[in-house]
Amino acid sequence: MTGFATRQVHAGGTEHHAGAAGTTRGTAQRTAPERRPTPRATPVYLTAGFEFEEWEQAGGHFGAGQGYAYTRTGNPTTTAVERRIAALEGGADALFVASGQAAVTVALLGLVAAGQRVLAAASLYEGTRGLLLENLPRLGIEADFVDDATDPAAWERAIRPETRVLFLESIPNARNDLPDLAAVADVAHAHGLALVVDNTLATPYLLRPIEHGADVVVHSASKFLAGHGSVLGGVVVDSGTFDAAASGALYPHLVAPSRTGGASVAVRHGGLARLAYVRETVAPRFGPTPSPLNAFLVGQGIETLSLRVARQSATALEVARWLAFRPEVASVDYCGLDSSPSYALAKRYLPDGQGSVFTFTLHGGAPAARAFVEAVEVVTHMTHIGDVRSLVLHPASTSHVLRTPAEQAASGVHPGTLRLSIGIEDLPDLLADLERGLSSASRAVPEETP
The missing domain is CATH 3.90.1150.10 (Aspartate Aminotransferase, domain 1)
Known part of the structure; x- marks a missing residue:
């Protein structure tokens, strides 16, 4: 694997590189096909949607998620930034959304449902705390809090049969009372639960929670990833380790057949079922779509x-x-x-x-x-x-x-x-x-x- 600084500049894929295309010069002379220039910086695809070149392409997108059709469900600029952040965090894939608060919300809604609970460290960003105490309860999702995030026994005691997510910040904003990530991850996994870590303050340069057992990592990309205080963005990174055999009973929406009787998310995406579900079902329907220009600027910030x-x-x-x-x-x-x-x-x-x-x-x-x-x-x-x-x-x-x-x-x-x-x-x-x-x-x- 290349070093961190190399990945922050080069990771992200090259699907935006152009192929051959014909051009017409003058009024009558047509030149031979020539290769379009390849941009070194990630191009900004500032468009609401994308043309289908053939009938089958449209069906392939809506049936199997192939290619791009509408920026609310995917955009090449956004994809490049997602891949770069996933590479830096050591994750399998990532989803870029409109803000850090959207990233937290989307990640949690991909894992919890009405009647279930989130168990969180007491030291949290106030916006996240408000989400857990005021907004999610209106959807039937309640929260419990652990005062001493360094004590695995405290986490263990607070888990209820309805608990589905353990949530904490790698560096709490802004008290700096650090949790013991690996210990909390061990507690979560002993119960088949997902550990979600907000890594905004640490950034993947200082700490990669997936290396210590986190299942999902979220960021407010508006902060250090963008770096210049100019745009908003958020990201959800998944470790790609969802185990349907061990945890499927706790997350039936990931292992049950689709509402039309098709294959489950877990069958179609394996260990990436959690991220696939939020990409296909949560984010596009709740609608925290990022601007491709914002994604581009976050990608530029990541390079330094x-x-x-x-x-x-x-x-x-x-x-x-x-x-x-x-x-x-x-x-x-x-x-x-x-x-x-x-x-x-x-x-x-x-x-x-x-x-x-x-x-x-x-x-x-x-x-x-x-x-x-x-x-x-x-x-x-x-x-x-x-x-x-x-x-x-x-x-x-x-x-x-x-x-x-x-x-x-x-x-x-x-x-x-x-x-x-x-x-x-x-x-x-x-x-x-x-x-x-x-x-x-x-x-x-x-x-x-x-």
Whole structure:
């Protein structure tokens, strides 16, 4: 197998390479057929649909899924990006959708049905938590949560007969309390259940969950994969290891004949039944179709993924160490610090870098946090992560505002907590900007009266 950096540039297939075609020059002279130029970059097929060249081709598409007909069900630009991401994650295949939230939703709806349950780590991106607590219950799908994601016994105790999916984030957004992936995978597989891992913050450059037992990996491709904060996208990657004999009774929609009596998804696609089902049945019907242009831009971003993530992770570690010794800072939640409860797991699962998104908490609460955010100039105040630019957000008043104070505290969010996403700027410039923010924060805290 080629190295990661080589795959991020070259993986993805060459089905867009053109064949021969005739051309007409002038008013009467026809030249001999000549080969069309082959584009080196992935072309953008910005079209709603594709012509059928013959009668049988249309039937082949609708009957067996051959070729392309409509961008909602497939597009060559999107396919190239799917193949590239699958190669980087070590997966068998992937499905690209319109956003990271769509990726999570599609992956879960491909595995759970009304009356069944999702078992998730308590530390989750707030959008995913809201999906599990507010949206899926309206479809009859409930969720349970494990507080200590490092404890396989806690996962084991929480599994119910109705549980169908175990779900966690490889680097939780943004508390950095790492799960023990391999241990959770062992628990899931002992029950024939699927382990779904959101790998957005780690990226496949730092961690490939499938290598540790994950069955399905999801990403918000809007973040590090795209890298520049310009487009939205999401991806579902499957390991290709669905075992109908071991798990078919838990996932009857994958092993039962089709509604017209045809072969089941598992018979037609074998170990890729999970991904085939979401590609054929879930995504096209719920409709989170990505723009081919967005897929193209995500593919462009992936070509420099390792360069950006390596720099961002190294810079984040230096920033976290610097913040940890500042008197204005009460705590830093970064798994790369040896003071972190997750440090041992970080060294095991993330030896090449511990990511670049983390939180820190200021003395002085919300007034200090507000002063910090309003003072920084290099760091951008916005709701996003994984950008080439460094970003900051105050979770208690934004992403976690709908949680009670007790729920916020339990998730590591306090009035003075700020989330940082470190970009590719020069470290001295970032530290100078953070110094500016901390100085302003300290002035916002009233002095104690004697």
